[in-house]
Amino acid sequence: MPRYARHLAEHTIVNPFPGIVKLERRLGHAVPVRIGSNEGLAEPASPLVAAFGPALADLARLYPDPYALALREQLATLAGCQPEQVVIDAGADSLILLALRLCVNPGDPVVTTAGSYPTFRYFAEGVGARLVEVPYQPYAQGLRPDWAALVATANAERAAVLYLANPDNPTGYAWPAEVILALRAALNPDTLLLLDEAYVEFIDPAKAPPAGVLPGTLRLRTLSKAYALAGLRVGYALGEASLIAKADQIRPQFALSSWAQAAAQTVLADPAYAPALCQHTLQLREQLSAALLARGRQPFPSSTNFVCLACADSQEAERIQQALLAQGIALHRPPHPAANHLLRITAHPAALSDAVLAALACR
Numbered sequence: 435m436p437r438y439a440r441h442l443a444e445h446t447i448v449n450p451f452p453g454i455v456k457l458e459r460r461l462g463h464a465v466p467v468r469i470g471s472n473e474g475l476a477e478p479a480s481p482l483v484a485a486f487g488p489a490l491a492d493l494a495r496l497y498p499d500p501y502a503l504a505l506r507e508q509l510a511t512l513a514g515c516q517p518e519q520v521v522i523d524a525g526a527d528s529l530i531l532l533a534l535r536l537c538v539n540p541g542d543p544v545v546t547t548a549g550s551y552p553t554f555r556y557f558a559e560g561v562g563a564r565l566v567e568v569p570y571q572p573y574a575q576g577l578r579p580d581w582a583a584l585v586a587t588a589n590a591e592r593a594a595v596l597y598l599a600n601p602d603n604p605t606g607y608a609w610p611a612e613v614i615l616a617l618r619a620a621l622n623p624d625t626l627l628l629l630d631e632a633y634v635e636f637i638d639p640a641k642a643p644p645a646g647v648l649p650g651t652l653r654l655r656t657l658s659k660a661y662a663l664a665g666l667r668v669g670y671a672l673g674e675a676s677l678i679a680k681a682d683q684i685r686p687q688f689a690l691s692s693w694a695q696a697a698a699q700t701v702l703a704d705p706a707y708a709p710a711l712c713q714h715t716l717q718l719r720e721q722l723s724a725a726l727l728a729r730g731r732q733p734f735p736s737s738t739n740f741v742c743l744a745c746a747d748s749q750e751a752e753r754i755q756q757a758l759l760a761q762g763i764a765l766h767r768p769p770h771p772a773a774n775h776l777l778r779i780t781a782h783p784a785a786l787s788d789a790v791l792a793a794l795a796c797r
Contacts, residue, residue: 435624435650435677436595436624436625437537437624438536438537439537442683447683449687451500452687453687454499456501473497476495482494490693496692501687502522504699505695505698505699509670514646516675518678518679519678521671521678522689523689526632526654526669527557528667528689530597531557532684533626533628533681534563535561536681537594537595537626538558538561538594539562542564542593543566543591543592544558544594544596545567545568545584545596546558546566547579548772549768549771549773551597552769563595568587569772570605576734579599585617588622589621589622589625592622593625596625597630598628598630600629600631601631601634601737601738603740604766605776606737606738608633610640610642621650626652627648627650629648631643635660636712636719636737650677652672652681653671653672654669654670654671655669655670656669656670657701660711660739661698661702661707661711663694666693667694668694716781718782718783719736719741722779722781722785722786723736723741729794729795731743739781740779741778741785742777742778742779743779743794746775748771748774750775755777758793763784763789763793765778
């Protein structure tokens, strides 16, 4: 079991405002009259009504369910686990911070891949962790996280957290289920494996991730990509019930708005929506990869909704990025020195434009 930060290990924190939904479930009946929450009045008519309709205006007026219980139940069904094994926060980024707050004391080592998703480093520095980075592993078709070196480093450092994005951002590489299981088995049991699966819906079925909950692991998921809710910040994590319960004690309870919860429940209730969006995205990704190949570029194989390619050096990557920015076109160049020769391009119709493809063509 992962170790918690010292101030949390033997201390239970009780939420003072568990919300109406928990109260209704405890009572066994509805509580339709809300005069204890000091919420804003419905009248005079909100300008939100004219702009977005009365339903959204009413959701905006009322405090959300702090535990998003109905949404947790939907996500648990989707993930093949129990609701008490799901925690929800304002996007996967907030869940990264939650995991670090949960397990890291100032000065504790945390391990990640040099150049992988930079928000982990951003939050790790913010909680006072000592960041230990492992280089990417070159392979025939590009770069990938070196899972064996990550485990060896984490074990040698007695790391509080090992962060692995799978699929990786920015390289797009995904390790299959057997590697993830081997990684967790080889890792110190008191090290939290923070497994960022933000792009999991785009993985080839042959590389499908392990099912359900893994011991000593928080598996981060999001509705930003495959469900197109990036602006509403809906993230969730899967873990053992005891780990989830501890995380819930320090999570900002009203982080996920009523509107975000309602929108998430709506898209999850449509079983055809996400698969169709993903399939369209995968088609665009393959078209983009083919177009780059035709122009002399060799993109990395991708298990995500983007394509990554390596330039000759960081100067070439920056030149391309700046040339496109001058035309009002933004693509991503990782800020880390280990990865700033890479360019990450979202699979999107605009990426297939003449302007983008001409700028990316090999010279």
